[in-house]
Structure formats: C-alpha cells, structure tokens
Amino acid sequence: MIYKETGQYKSSYKSDHAIFPLIQDKIAFSTLMLIAFLVIPFVIDSYWEKAILVPFLIFSLAAIGLNILTGYCGQVSLGTGGFMAVGAFSTYKIMTSFPDLNIMIIVLISGLITAAVGILFGLPSLRIKGFYLAVATLASQFFLVWLFNKVPWFYNYSDTGQITVSERVMFGVPVTGATAPPYATYLFCLVLVVALGFAAKNLIRSKTGRSWMAIRDMDIAAEIIGVPPLKTKLTAFAISSFYIGVAGALYFAVFLGAIEVTESFDIMTISFPVLFMIIIGGLGSMLGSFLGAAFIVTLPIGLKFIMVDMVGLSAVTAKHFEISIWGLLMIVFLIVEPHGLARLWSIAKEKLRRWPFPY
Amino acid sequence: MSLEDLKNIPYGKTAFELKNISLAFGGVKALTDVSFEVKKGEVFAIIGPNGAGKSSMLNVINGFYKPTSGLINFAGKERKEMEPEFAAKSGIARTFQNIALFKGMSTLDNLMTGRLLKQKQNLLMQALYFGPAEKEEEMHREKVERVIDFLDLQSIRRTPVGSLPYGLQKRVELGRALAMEPEVLLLDEPMAGMNVEEKQDMSRFVLTVNNELKTTIVLIEHDMGVVMDISDRIVVLDYGKKIGSGFPNEIRNNKAVIDAYLGVADD
Numbered sequence: 024m025i026y027k028e029t030g031q032y033k034s035s036y037k038s039d040h041a042i043f044p045l046i047q048d049k050i051a052f053s054t055l056m057l058i059a060f061l062v063i064p065f066v067i068d069s070y071w072e073k074a075i076l077v078p079f080l081i082f083s084l085a086a087i088g089l090n091i092l093t094g095y096c097g098q099v100s101l102g103t104g105g106f107m108a109v110g111a112f113s114t115y116k117i118m119t120s121f122p123d124l125n126i127m128i129i130v131l132i133s134g135l136i137t138a139a140v141g142i143l144f145g146l147p148s149l150r151i152k153g154f155y156l157a158v159a160t161l162a163s164q165f166f167l168v169w170l171f172n173k174v175p176w177f178y179n180y181s182d183t184g185q186i187t188v189s190e191r192v193m194f195g196v197p198v199t200g201a202t203a204p205p206y207a208t209y210l211f212c213l214v215l216v217v218a219l220g221f222a223a224k225n226l227i228r229s230k231t232g233r234s235w236m237a238i239r240d241m242d243i244a245a246e247i248i249g250v251p252p253l254k255t256k257l258t259a260f261a262i263s264s265f266y267i268g269v270a271g272a273l274y275f276a277v278f279l280g281a282i283e284v285t286e287s288f289d290i291m292t293i294s295f296p297v298l299f300m301i302i303i304g305g306l307g308s309m310l311g312s313f314l315g316a317a318f319i320v321t322l323p324i325g326l327k328f329i330m331v332d333m334v335g336l337s338a339v340t341a342k343h344f345e346i347s348i349w350g351l352l353m354i355v356f357l358i359v360e361p362h363g364l365a366r367l368w369s370i371a372k373e374k375l376r377r378w379p380f381p382y
Numbered sequence: 383m384s385l386e387d388l389k390n391i392p393y394g395k396t397a398f399e400l401k402n403i404s405l406a407f408g409g410v411k412a413l414t415d416v417s418f419e420v421k422k423g424e425v426f427a428i429i430g431p432n433g434a435g436k437s438s439m440l441n442v443i444n445g446f447y448k449p450t451s452g453l454i455n456f457a458g459k460e461r462k463e464m465e466p467e468f469a470a471k472s473g474i475a476r477t478f479q480n481i482a483l484f485k486g487m488s489t490l491d492n493l494m495t496g497r498l499l500k501q502k503q504n505l506l507m508q509a510l511y512f513g514p515a516e517k518e519e520e521m522h523r524e525k526v527e528r529v530i531d532f533l534d535l536q537s538i539r540r541t542p543v544g545s546l547p548y549g550l551q552k553r554v555e556l557g558r559a560l561a562m563e564p565e566v567l568l569l570d571e572p573m574a575g576m577n578v579e580e581k582q583d584m585s586r587f588v589l590t591v592n593n594e595l596k597t598t599i600v601l602i603e604h605d606m607g608v609v610m611d612i613s614d615r616i617v618v619l620d621y622g623k624k625i626g627s628g629f630p631n632e633i634r635n636n637k638a639v640i641d642a643y644l645g646v647a648d649d
Binding site: 035036037040222223225226228229230231233234236237239240241243244245246247248249250251258262307 | 444466469471478482483486491494496501509510511516519520523524527
C-alpha cells in the first residue's frame with residue numbers, strides 16, 4: 024500500500040522504458056540527489072569524506088565497472104586491482120607530463136587508457152570461459168602490478184617507487200592534493216559517479232546491454248541472432264575497464280594522494296573486495312553496485328564501532344573478527360541470496376506493495 | 383548478398399538450395415550427400431527418426447556447422463558455408479530444439495535482442511540515451527510489441543523467461559525469431575513436449591506467419607499429424623541420408639519412409 028503502482032498508467036513506450044518508471048522511485052531518487060548535492064557538501068567534514076563518502080563513491084564506480092563485465096556480460100574478472108592501477112598510473116604520468124591539463128580531463132583520459140589495456144587483457148575471453156578466464160585475469164592483475172613496480176618510468180624514477188599527486192584545481196578550488204577541502208573532493212567524485220552511473224544505466228537498457236546479457240545467458244543463441252561474440256565481449260571489457268580506470272584515477276588522485284602500487288592495488292585490497300561488492304550487492308544490478316560498495320565500505324567502520332567502542336575489545340581482536348565476519352557473510356549471501364542486496368530490496372518492495380495485507 | 387537478395391526472389395521460386403551436403407564429425411557421418419531446395423513462401427518440413435541429422439541440417443543452413451563438402455546456393459549465389467552472423471543479416475532466424483533463450487532477461491528484453499542487428503546507434507549515443515538513440519529504442523519497441531500482441535505474451539512481458547513454463551518459453555523463442563522480421567524461419571521441433579492445445583496454438587502461429595508475413599518456414603517436427611497438415615513439401619532423412627521428398631501425400635505412401643519409421647520386416 025505504501026509502495027503502490029496502481030493508477031500509474033504508461034501511455035508511451037518512453038515512459039515505460041524510463042529508468043525510474045514509478046513515481047515513488049522518482050521522488051526517492053530526486054530527494055537523494057538533492058541531499059547529495061545540496062546538503063552534504065555543506066555539512067561534510069574530513070572524517071566523513073575520507074572514511075565513508077569518497078571511498079564509497081570511488082568503489083561504487085569500480086563496482087559498476089566490474090558489474091558490467093561480470094554481472095552483465097558474464098566474464099569473471101579478478102584483475103580489478105591491476106586495472107585500477109593502470110588508471111592511477113596514467114593519471115600520474117599525464118599529470119606530470121602536462122601540468123596545465125584540467126584534472127577532469129586527465130581522469131577521463133586515464134579511463135580511456137585503461138579501456139585500451141582492458142581490451143588487450145580481454146582477448147583471452149574469446150577462447151576461455153568461467154574459472155579459466157578468472158585465472159587469466161588474475162594473471163593480468165599480477166602482471167600489471169609487477170610492471171608498475173619494475174619499470175621506473177611509470178613512477179618517474181622516484182627513489183621510493185611511490186607516486187604522489189600534485190595539486191589541481193577545478194573552478195578555483197583544489198580537488199586533489201593535501202589542501203583540497205572535503206566538499207571539493209566529494210563533489211568531484213559525486214559528479215563523476217552520477218554522470219557515469221547514468222551512462223552505464225543507459226547502456227544497459229539499450230542495444231549494448233542486451234547484447235552483453237545475451238552473451239552472458241546463452242552465447243550460442245546470441246551468435247545465431249547476430250550478436251558478434253568477439254566485439255561484444257571486448258566492448259564489455261573496454262567499458263568495464265574505463266569505469267575501473269576512472270575509479271583507480273580517483274582512488275589515487277583524490278582519495279589517497281600518494282600510493283605504492285603493491286600495497287594499494289593488491290588483490291586482497293582491491294580485486295576481491297570489489298568482487299564481493301558486486302556479489303553481495305547483486306550481480307547484474309546497478310543498484311547492487313552501490314549497495315555492495317556501501318556495505319563493504321561501511322562494514323569495517325560499523326564493526327569497529329560496535330566491537331571497540333561499545334563492547335570494548337582491542338582493535339586487533341576487532342580486526343580479526345572483521346575478517347571472519349566478512350567471510351561468513353560471503354558464504355551466507357551466496358547460499359541464502361545469490362542475487363544479493365538488490366534482490367532483497369526488490370523483495371522488500373514487493374512486500375511494501377501489498378502491506379498491510381499478506382496477499 | 384543481403385537481406386534484399388532474399389526479399390527480391392518471387393514467391394514460389396527457389397529461396398535457397400543445398401547441393402550434395404555432407405557433414406562429418408571425425409568418423410561420424412551426420413549428413414551424407416543431402417540435396418534439396420526450399421521455395422520462397424512455403425512451409426518446408428524436414429522429418430526423420432532420431433539421429434537422422436535434421437538439426438545438423440538446420441545448423442548447416444544457418445552457418446553454425448560448416449559442411450564437409452557440398453554447396454549452399456543461397457538467394458542465387460553459391461557458397462561453401464554460411465556464417466551465423468551473415469545468416470542472421472541475410473534474414474534467417476531460428477529456434478532451437480532445447481530452448482535457447484536468455485534466461486536472466488525478461489520476455490520483452492529477449493524479444494528486443496531480436497532487433498539488435500537493426501539497431502544502428504553507436505555507444506556514445508546509447509550512453510547519452512537522447513534524441514535519435516531514444517527514438518530508435520522506441521521504434522523497435524513498437525515492432526516488438528506487435529510480436530507480443532500476435533503471440534499473446536502481454537501478461538509475461540516483464541517476467542524473466544527462466545521462470546516461465548516450457549510451452550510459453552517455446553512461444554517466446556518463436557517471438558524472438560519473429561522480432562528479427564526474418565525472410566526464412568528455421569523451427570527446430572517447435573511443438574516438442576507440448577499438449578494438444580499448445581500444439582494447436584503453435585500451428586496456428588506458424589501458419590499465420592506463413593500466410594500473413596509470407597515468411598518461408600523450414601520446420602523439423604516429430605508429430606506426423608502436424609507435419610502432414612501444415613507443410614507444403616517434406617524431405618525425409620534417415621541416418622544422414624535423404625530417403626524421400628515430395629508432397630505430404632506422397633511421403634505418406636513412400637515405402638522407404640514407412641520402413642525407416644516402422645522398421646523393415648525380416649522376411
């Protein structure tokens with residue numbers, strides 16, 4: 024009864040095919056956007072920025088990227104960390120080579136470079152599927168991290184092997200570097216996430232998305248109706264890598280500021296968590312990408328709050344608990360709800376439609 | 383050669399012809415020296431016992447299998463083999479014996495995949511989803527809605543096809559093929575596992591498509607009643623060889639066909 028769709032008639036295919044066909048969803052989303060753009064920038068402090076909002080936005084972007092590849096096109100990838108590293112190092116190289124270039128352009132070019140690398144590592148997907156492809160992408164993860172570690176050109180021959188961001192301004196306000204105010208970094212990420220999020224959703228509801236899903240569900244039938252497997256899979260790799268590359272660029276330039284490749288883009292710090300995000304959030308769901316990112320980013324903070332601040336455990340014990348709880352949740356999700364939080368949400372909506380009646 | 387070539391052939395003339403097609407998988411001979419032609423606008427049935435090579439024949443026609451020898455004369459031009467994408471572009475659509483739908487997608491999206499080849503907007507336009515890209519989507523949606531109306535699929539438009547009952551899945555698969563607006567429709571056992579009512583519905587759909595849209599239909603089916611009723615001409619395969627062809631009443635009285643189906647008496 025709360026979430027009712029009766030009386031909302033669609034009189035055109037346009038309104039029926041809208042991203043938010045129901046008025047309730049439209050209102051909820053608009054409110055969320057208003058808060059995100061007009062309220063949060065004024066109240067955000069550096070803790071919320073560094074601990075929750077900016078990592079949430081960046082990982083949402085990475086999760087959308089991986090979801091395009093794994094959730095929509097069905098190609099399992101464990102190379103997220105490697106591709107994010109490509110985005111980060113591209114940003115660094117472009118930044119140092121062209122000091123006058125706008126940061127937004129740098130970030131987008133980094134995404135394009137990552138897309139090219141993604142196509143290269145996507146080539147094996149034409150021959151191998153499933154587990155074997157996962158292993159091949161795992162190889163790309165290790166290769167890329169090794170490459171950025173071993174070839175000094177990528178980190179401009181610095182002694183530590185670290186790369187450090189320099190200050191860049193957008194509309195007169197620094198968005199990267201140590202002096203960037205929280206609201207600026209937050210808004211910079213938010214604009215990119217909203218724009219790219221809509222772009223992804225649009226792709227998914229048009230021809231490209233349907234080709235991806237056709238390849239995912241039944242590649243033979245897809246070929247028979249004229250979907251070229253090669254082109255479709257490589258498009259998925261390219262677009263997925265673009266998103267992950269942009270996420271990597273933001274992770275380095277806006278969020279961390281200084282990184283060391285083996286530490287920051289390790290398989291355990293990036294690739295697996297992002298994969299967990301889309302599994303817990305929901306494979307093949309845009310909403311799932313965001314829910315998963317929110318869940319994985321806030322889980323350690325929430326657990327720490329409960330265990331250290333409320334129960335009084337030591338921080339080390341809490342950290343151990345956190346890893347166990349993480350693993351446990353993964354198993355529970357895979358068994359109980361393989362379609363993740365997004366599916367739980369749609370079940371909840373289904374219930375709200377009928378509430379308070381059971382049927 | 384394109385869709386136009388097939389379109390321009392007058393009705394009743396040869397749409398495509400298979401000449402001495404043989405297909406072998408290692409030592410297994412699936413097809414041996416099979417020849418037949420399909421005329422435009424007819425309902426053409428391929429029958430035969432299990433393992434006779436009927437599905438292999440369809441796979442050769444739409445390019446999924448490459449014949450070991452033989453030629454395919456398609457819309458007046460000879461070639462050794464087809465490519466699936468090329469076959470799709472030239473107006474050949476098909477359904478599968480074991481339903482090959484996209485299980486995670488809704489009925490509507492499954493039908494919309496039938497329109498993929500006709501959608502021309504590039505990635506950027508699709509990502510922006512405005513102007514021409516949006517118009518194109520709506521245009522194709524309208525075509526798909528016609529198929530939905532024709533096949534009575536309105537109520538399951540938004541249902542993921544994986545959760546539909548078997549008979550409906552078969553119908554959605556026919557819908558996906560129809561959404562391609564094909565010139566030639568290859569149906570691989572469209573009525574397998576259906577009850578009488580569902581078979582009647584399906585036959586009605588097949589005949590209407592043939593009559594109204596003038597689509598050429600190549601059909602594999604085991605239900606002899608249906609085959610004899612709806613097909614114009616029939617070819618019979620057994621162990622990969624052609625053992626008979628002709629009009630339904632000829633086939634019905636063909637000694638070799640009766641032997642293949644019922645077995646030969648020992649004496």
